[in-house]
Amino acid sequence: MKEKLEELFKLAKREIDGSLTEADLFNVKSKYLGKKSEISSLMVSLKDMTNEEKREYGSLFNKIKNDIELLINNKLEELNSKVSYSFDETKDSNSEYGSLSHITIVSKQVTDILKRMGFTVITGQEMEDEYHNFIALNVAENHPARDMQDTYWLSNKMVLRTHTSCNQVRAMENYGAPIRVCAPGRCFRNEDIDACHENTFFQLEGMVIDENVSINNLIYVMKELLKEVFKTDVKVRLRPGFFPFTEPSFELDCSCLICGGKGCPTCKNSGWLELCPCGMIHPNVLKMSGIDTNKYNGFAFGLGLTRLAMMKYNIADIRVLNSGDLRKLKEFNLR
Ligand code: FA5
DSSP states (O other): OHHHHHHHHHHHHHHHHTOOSHHHHHHHHHHHHSTTSHHHHHHHGGGGSOHHHHHHHHHHHHHHHHHHHHHHHHHHHHHHHTOOOOOOTTSOTTSOOOOOOHHHHHHHHHHHHHHHTTOEEOOOOSEEOHHHHTGGGTOOTTOGGGGGSOOOBOTTSOEEOSSTTHHHHHHHHHHOSSEEEEEEEEEEOOOOOBTTBOSEEEEEEEEEEETTOOHHHHHHHHHHHHHHHHSSOOOEEEEEEEETTEEEEEEEEEEOTTTTTSOOTTTTTSSEEEOOOEEEEOHHHHHHTTOOTTTOEEEEEEEEHHHHHHHHHTOSOTHHHHHOOHHHHTTSOOO
């Protein structure tokens, strides 16, 4: 037992040392200290030990857990302190500097706002399995909703994820409830490309599961989020929608900022742009991932990050963002 615990400590330390982001650390913490961790299952064996052994191993467990937590906190401080900029006056001031992309900046803005509301940022995987992309989200094989997301299937039977909603499932499986997470990331669909549809685009998933979560909570989060991102009053509307994984479901549209709501190719002449579908998580989805629906419920949303960047930077055609054409991209000032 002692050797096993020491080995787990060494593995945890190696992963903490190699963590590059706060989300990596969150994952390491859950892996080594979470309810389903190996350390927690070893702790269960304490109950069958003699009193003397309980004392010895009990304090060893506590020490290992405290040491891992300390390492995580120190690493977190180290990561946060690295976000600083230095100025080198000897550098040639005429040289060209790169910059973060429009989408990266918007994604950071949104995750910063959500972090202040108590959300943790997680990352998922771009190559997903059918279970996490569809089935666990209440979209069984032959469900008509699959037609809404034409998919790139890979030869290994995996899919390039069509949305970030798979992270809802992964988060429930890994961390259980209550939980508040968001997950920005790239998605892929076999789309007919036009001014507001790409085959590769970004979404940001948000999910809250707790006791007594209401639609009011969902609307509050949506409103605060958009108010802070746009820094001005932008007209939004909420209308009924349909998603197999939420019930009720809503479509949140924002008034098209390219044409001021008059109608243009970006908004397909409707004056509105679909931005952030959302809804209360369907009980089937919660149950499939092991959440106790007698105790918990929740909401989720899928913000279209690429479209949000278009609205914020007045980019009328989504294709510019993936084009890599710097001359064009520079026309849209970063701020
Ligand atoms: C979904 O992908 C759902 N998973 C969202 C969701 C999450 C609903 C949680 C309920 C609860 P939809 O296919 O509508 O829904 O995409 C969500 C948003 O992503 C759209 O409103 C849009 O802003 C953006 N989006 C979708 N397809 C594209 C595309 N081809 N190009 C650019 N942006 C897109």
